Amino acid sequence: MNSDFIKRSISASAIWLFIVFELIFFTIAGKYLSLSSGGFMDASNMLLLLKQSAPIGIIAVGMTLIMVNGNIDLSVGAVFAIAGIILLDSLSWGIFSGLGDWVIVASCLVALAAGTLLGALNGLIVWRTGVDAFIVTLGSMLGYRGLVFMFNGENPTSNLNWTLVDIAEARFLGIHTATWVFGLTVLVVWLITRYTVHGRNAYAIGDNRNAAVNAGIRVGPHMLINFALIGFLAALSAVVFYAESGSVNPNDGMLYELWVITAVVLGGTKLAGGSGSIIGTLGGVIAIQLLRTGLGYIGADTSTVNLVIGLILIVVLFIDRQLNVKGAQELKV
Amino acid sequence: MANTARQKILTVVGNHGILIAFVMFMLVFALASPKFLSFENLQSVVRSSAILGVMALGVTFVVISGNLDLSVGSMMSFSTIVVLDLHDKLGPTLAIPTMYLMTLGLGGTIGFLVGYLKLNSLIVTLGMLSAIHGLTLTYSGGKNMDIDDKSGTWFSFFGQGEILGLPVPIILFIALAAFLGILLAKTPFGRKVYAVGGNATAASFSGIPRARTVFNCYLISAFCVATAGLLQASRSMGSQNTVGQGLELEVLAAVILGGASLLGGSGTILKTVIGVLILGFIQNGLLLIGWPFYIQYVITWIIIILAVWLDISVKRGKFWATV
Amino acid sequence: MNTKKLLTTAIAATVLMGPALAVAEDMRIGITQNNVGVDSYQTTYESAFIAAAEANDNVRAVVLDAGGDVARQIAQVDSLIQQGVDAIIIWPTNGEAVIPAVRRAHNAGIPVVVTNSNIAEQGFDFIRSFSGPDNVTQGSRSAEIMCDKFKDMGIENEAKVVQISGQPGYTTAIERAAGFEDRLPEVCPNVELVETQPGDWNRERSQQVMEAFLTKYDDIDGVYSGDDNMGVGALNAARSAGREGIVFVGATNFSVGYDAMAEGEYWGSIYQSPVDDAEAALQTAIDILEGKEVPFLNYFDTPKITQDNMDEFTRPVF
Numbered sequence: 001m002n003s004d005f006i007k008r009s010i011s012a013s014a015i016w017l018f019i020v021f022e023l024i025f026f027t028i029a030g031k032y033l034s035l036s037s038g039g040f041m042d043a044s045n046m047l048l049l050l051k052q053s054a055p056i057g058i059i060a061v062g063m064t065l066i067m068v069n070g071n072i073d074l075s076v077g078a079v080f081a082i083a084g085i086i087l088l089d090s091l092s093w094g095i096f097s098g099l100g101d102w103v104i105v106a107s108c109l110v111a112l113a114a115g116t117l118l119g120a121l122n123g124l125i126v127w128r129t130g131v132d133a134f135i136v137t138l139g140s141m142l143g144y145r146g147l148v149f150m151f152n153g154e155n156p157t158s159n160l161n162w163t164l165v166d167i168a169e170a171r172f173l174g175i176h177t178a179t180w181v182f183g184l185t186v187l188v189v190w191l192i193t194r195y196t197v198h199g200r201n202a203y204a205i206g207d208n209r210n211a212a213v214n215a216g217i218r219v220g221p222h223m224l225i226n227f228a229l230i231g232f233l234a235a236l237s238a239v240v241f242y243a244e245s246g247s248v249n250p251n252d253g254m255l256y257e258l259w260v261i262t263a264v265v266l267g268g269t270k271l272a273g274g275s276g277s278i279i280g281t282l283g284g285v286i287a288i289q290l291l292r293t294g295l296g297y298i299g300a301d302t303s304t305v306n307l308v309i310g311l312i313l314i315v316v317l318f319i320d321r322q323l324n325v326k327g328a329q330e331l332k333v
Numbered sequence: 334m335a336n337t338a339r340q341k342i343l344t345v346v347g348n349h350g351i352l353i354a355f356v357m358f359m360l361v362f363a364l365a366s367p368k369f370l371s372f373e374n375l376q377s378v379v380r381s382s383a384i385l386g387v388m389a390l391g392v393t394f395v396v397i398s399g400n401l402d403l404s405v406g407s408m409m410s411f412s413t414i415v416v417l418d419l420h421d422k423l424g425p426t427l428a429i430p431t432m433y434l435m436t437l438g439l440g441g442t443i444g445f446l447v448g449y450l451k452l453n454s455l456i457v458t459l460g461m462l463s464a465i466h467g468l469t470l471t472y473s474g475g476k477n478m479d480i481d482d483k484s485g486t487w488f489s490f491f492g493q494g495e496i497l498g499l500p501v502p503i504i505l506f507i508a509l510a511a512f513l514g515i516l517l518a519k520t521p522f523g524r525k526v527y528a529v530g531g532n533a534t535a536a537s538f539s540g541i542p543r544a545r546t547v548f549n550c551y552l553i554s555a556f557c558v559a560t561a562g563l564l565q566a567s568r569s570m571g572s573q574n575t576v577g578q579g580l581e582l583e584v585l586a587a588v589i590l591g592g593a594s595l596l597g598g599s600g601t602i603l604k605t606v607i608g609v610l611i612l613g614f615i616q617n618g619l620l621l622i623g624w625p626f627y628i629q630y631v632i633t634w635i636i637i638i639l640a641v642w643l644d645i646s647v648k649r650g651k652f653w654a655t656v
Numbered sequence: 657m658n659t660k661k662l663l664t665t666a667i668a669a670t671v672l673m674g675p676a677l678a679v680a681e682d683m684r685i686g687i688t689q690n691n692v693g694v695d696s697y698q699t700t701y702e703s704a705f706i707a708a709a710e711a712n713d714n715v716r717a718v719v720l721d722a723g724g725d726v727a728r729q730i731a732q733v734d735s736l737i738q739q740g741v742d743a744i745i746i747w748p749t750n751g752e753a754v755i756p757a758v759r760r761a762h763n764a765g766i767p768v769v770v771t772n773s774n775i776a777e778q779g780f781d782f783i784r785s786f787s788g789p790d791n792v793t794q795g796s797r798s799a800e801i802m803c804d805k806f807k808d809m810g811i812e813n814e815a816k817v818v819q820i821s822g823q824p825g826y827t828t829a830i831e832r833a834a835g836f837e838d839r840l841p842e843v844c845p846n847v848e849l850v851e852t853q854p855g856d857w858n859r860e861r862s863q864q865v866m867e868a869f870l871t872k873y874d875d876i877d878g879v880y881s882g883d884d885n886m887g888v889g890a891l892n893a894a895r896s897a898g899r900e901g902i903v904f905v906g907a908t909n910f911s912v913g914y915d916a917m918a919e920g921e922y923w924g925s926i927y928q929s930p931v932d933d934a935e936a937a938l939q940t941a942i943d944i945l946e947g948k949e950v951p952f953l954n955y956f957d958t959p960k961i962t963q964d965n966m967d968e969f970t971r972p973v974f
Contacts, residue, residue, distance in 0.1 A: 045738055048738050129638070129653070142637075149625070154854055156750060160756075246755065247752035247755075296735065302467075309463050310464025313460035321452060373897075477910070479911065569860060
């Protein structure tokens with residue numbers, strides 16, 4: 001009983017131990033290798049790190065729910081780009097011309113609505129056709145990217161609105177706007193998984209779909225809601241990011257799905273569905289951003305960054321497997 | 334009565350849906366552009382699809398065995414860069430087998446992790462996608478690789494040569510497809526691949542070595558990737574580190590279009606070849622009628638979902654899923 | 657329990673030691689590059705930059721690479737501001753998206769130098785200087801090279817040209833294409849640009865685009881590519897299709913392009929050295945920190961190179 005509890009705790013907090021390890025490593029390595037005048041664990045450096053992890057992190061929170069559900073969404077990068085284009089483009093739409101600075105609110109709502117719809121479309125196809133979510137979203141990853149290009153050909157879509165930039169750069173209680181949005185997202189979705197019927201059903205469906213169906217849970221609508229939610233979050237991530245940059249390249253968001261999935265898996269969520277936690281994902285997101293910032297801090301080049309991140313993903317998967325296999329065996333005895 | 338007739342039509346359409354779609358596309362493009370069906374154009378499409386096609390052959394094995402391989406794009410960059418670099422250092426005769434061995438080593442690593450250690454193939458190959466890209470950059474120092482003396486070597490034979498008027502890449506693609514097609518359809522090993530993908534647990538109980546079969550599938554995939562790298566290197570006689578970037582998804586799209594289920598246990602080499610050709614002809618047809626390249630993304634999206642949906646509909650006997 | 661204590665002690669120790677880090681008194685210059693490793697130009701630029709920084713005892717460089725990702729580049733600018741570097745050099749992944757980040761550096765009192773590919777005009781208030789090639793002029797020079805060749809051949813009234821442009825959305829690609837498209841009708845009003853497709857700075861992609869062009873058009877007299885890497889891809893396609901007599905003009909002369917010119921298969925390009933590019937950017941930053949006057953648009957010269965005058969240039973190292 002006792003040792004099982006310890007194992008489970010280690011398994012659950014593995015990602016946080018890894019984060020502590022990264023902090024120590026980069027602080028010490030930074031003393032010898034870095035040119036920075038500040039320490040790695042400088043408070044403002046850490047705040048910046050949280051802000052930088054927000055765009056990927058917000059999407060990763062949604063991906064956690066999708067993966068707990070036993071699905072996957074590869075189209076989030078394209079949805080991110082579409083929402084960004086709609087946000088910036090709608091700032092100068094004629095119908096909003098009388099709104100003054102309130103156009104920002106209207107544009108954000110339009111962008112979020114578009115993301116939600118694109119997500120829901122994926123969910124609807126998965127639900128009604130019964131085609132595997134991997135294939136549906138692999139297709140829409142291409143298709144939505146095509147839509148991105150159709151907006152403005154191969155040219156970037158730009159609209160630099162300084163009011164919007166000022167809002168994005170504002171710091172309430174010393175914390176960046178992006179971090180606030182990220183934090184709120186984590187909190188709200190965590191509450192959903194803990195305290196709502198929808199959240200509990202998501203775990204039940206991912207754990208054993210047939211049993212869930214037999215228990216009278218309507219699997220399809222739940223999946224639809226989760227896909228709409230991740231579409232909304234991909235758009236929210238775009239709002240947070242493009243508010244501060246004001247220009248969308250048609251290639252933006254490519255490979256985001258891979259980074260997001262990496263973060264979620266590092267956070268302990270299983271691809272097979274049924275288990276995973278929002279807090280673990282938060283850890284995964286922070287761990288990856290720490291790794292990136294840290295490797296940059298000690299002067300590693302792109303090739304090393306790619307190599308290290310790839311290998312760590314595999315090692316984490318291996319360790320996770322070892323812990324779980326042992327746990328399962330002990331349960332049998 | 335009407336119901337059974339509809340069932341029959343559905344079955345025919347479902348089983349040959351991909352062929353029907355293929356013929357329809359060819360017709361549309363042929364009407365839109367008179368050049369489309371010219372021999373030169375057809376040959377040019379098959380030749381430029383050969384690289385993607387060779388990779389798709391290997392991935393078909395991996396997918397049928399119930400796994401994924403997202404690392405083939407970065408692995409192909411690796412093979413291309415390595416063989417170009419070694420060409421000038423060792424000469425083509427030694428460079429080619431060395432490159433094959435190194436690529437097989439990478440494939441074997443993935444096969445070991447997925448087959449013997451039973452790690453999830455999506456995450457392992459995702460990690461390898463990033464790691465192998467890093468490896469390639471480290472190997473080349475980030476530089477483009479070019480063969481110094483381009484006219485004084487027979488290395489260009491694989492990518493640019495011809496035998497009896499047919500380009501060598503096409504011949505290699507057909508030969509490899511025939512060989513792997515027979516391996517998959519007619520040998521005990523092929524049956525094991527289907528068995529492992531169809532139901533891995535049952536396969537283990539019936540004495541089929543799951544781990545070794547999966548391992549071998551990744552070796553086959555790596556062999557195909559090495560061949561694609563060879564074709565690529567020989568075709569352009571020089572290359573950059575990102576040459577294969579993003580190909581993993583196109584390859585997967587071709588394999589899925591060909592009807593291999595991602596759950597494993599189904600798919601054939603012939604269907605994959607058709608999937609590859611469909612993608613190649615869409616890309617080429619759109620270029621010929623002067624539409625921007627990104628229209629092909631939208632079309633691919635629609636036909637992938639329709640093709641798989643049709644396939645599933647036939648299996649369950651109705652269009653819409655119930656729950 | 658024990659391990660936890662150990663960790664806490666370790667963290668506490670490292671936190672305490674943090675501020676005791678040695679502070680460099682020299683010029684600390686941070687650079688964030690576009691995408692090292694995507695082609696040899698950027699890789700050579702990076703090593704030249706590092707070499708130039710190491711050769712100068714007063715300079716310590718923080719070299720970062722955005723990997724082509726706008727988000728990562730913005731994060732890197734913020735990190736450089738955070739680290740308190742004395743000057744920032746940026747090779748923008750997107751000429752508009754980085755403007756707010758550049759403004760933050762400006763507001764923090766850090767001078768910003770843009771290198772290689774300029775940012776949009778809205779951001780000019782926040783940068784001290786742009787150092788790099790004039791990509792619009794490069795595009796128009798390529799148009800002139802091509803037009804002059806057509807005049808030599810006597811086909812300036814009927815020639816048809818296709819264009820293979822760089823990665824969609826990148827300032828360098830857009831500027832070169834604009835320069836070429838604007839200049840060509842001025843010098844050769846009867847030459848027709850029949851189609852433009854992107855080759856993504858990628859030789860293989862460019863080869864495929866050219867194959868389709870060759871099938872589609874029976875008459876192609878000239879090909880303009882956004883750089884020589886793509887130009888050689890197009891040349892490969894023409895070579896294997898057996899189409900001769902096409903005038904290939906590129907930009908950023910790569911060694912493969914130089915060799916193809918020596919063999920007489922490739923007509924001309926624009927000579928642009930990544931070493932000059934890197935050294936000019938570093939020197940601009942140093943001059944600003946030393947209080948010297950620097951021009952706002954600090955272009956280094958990128959001359960025309962053709963088969964006729966290639967002896968005057970050394971073979972590019974990349």
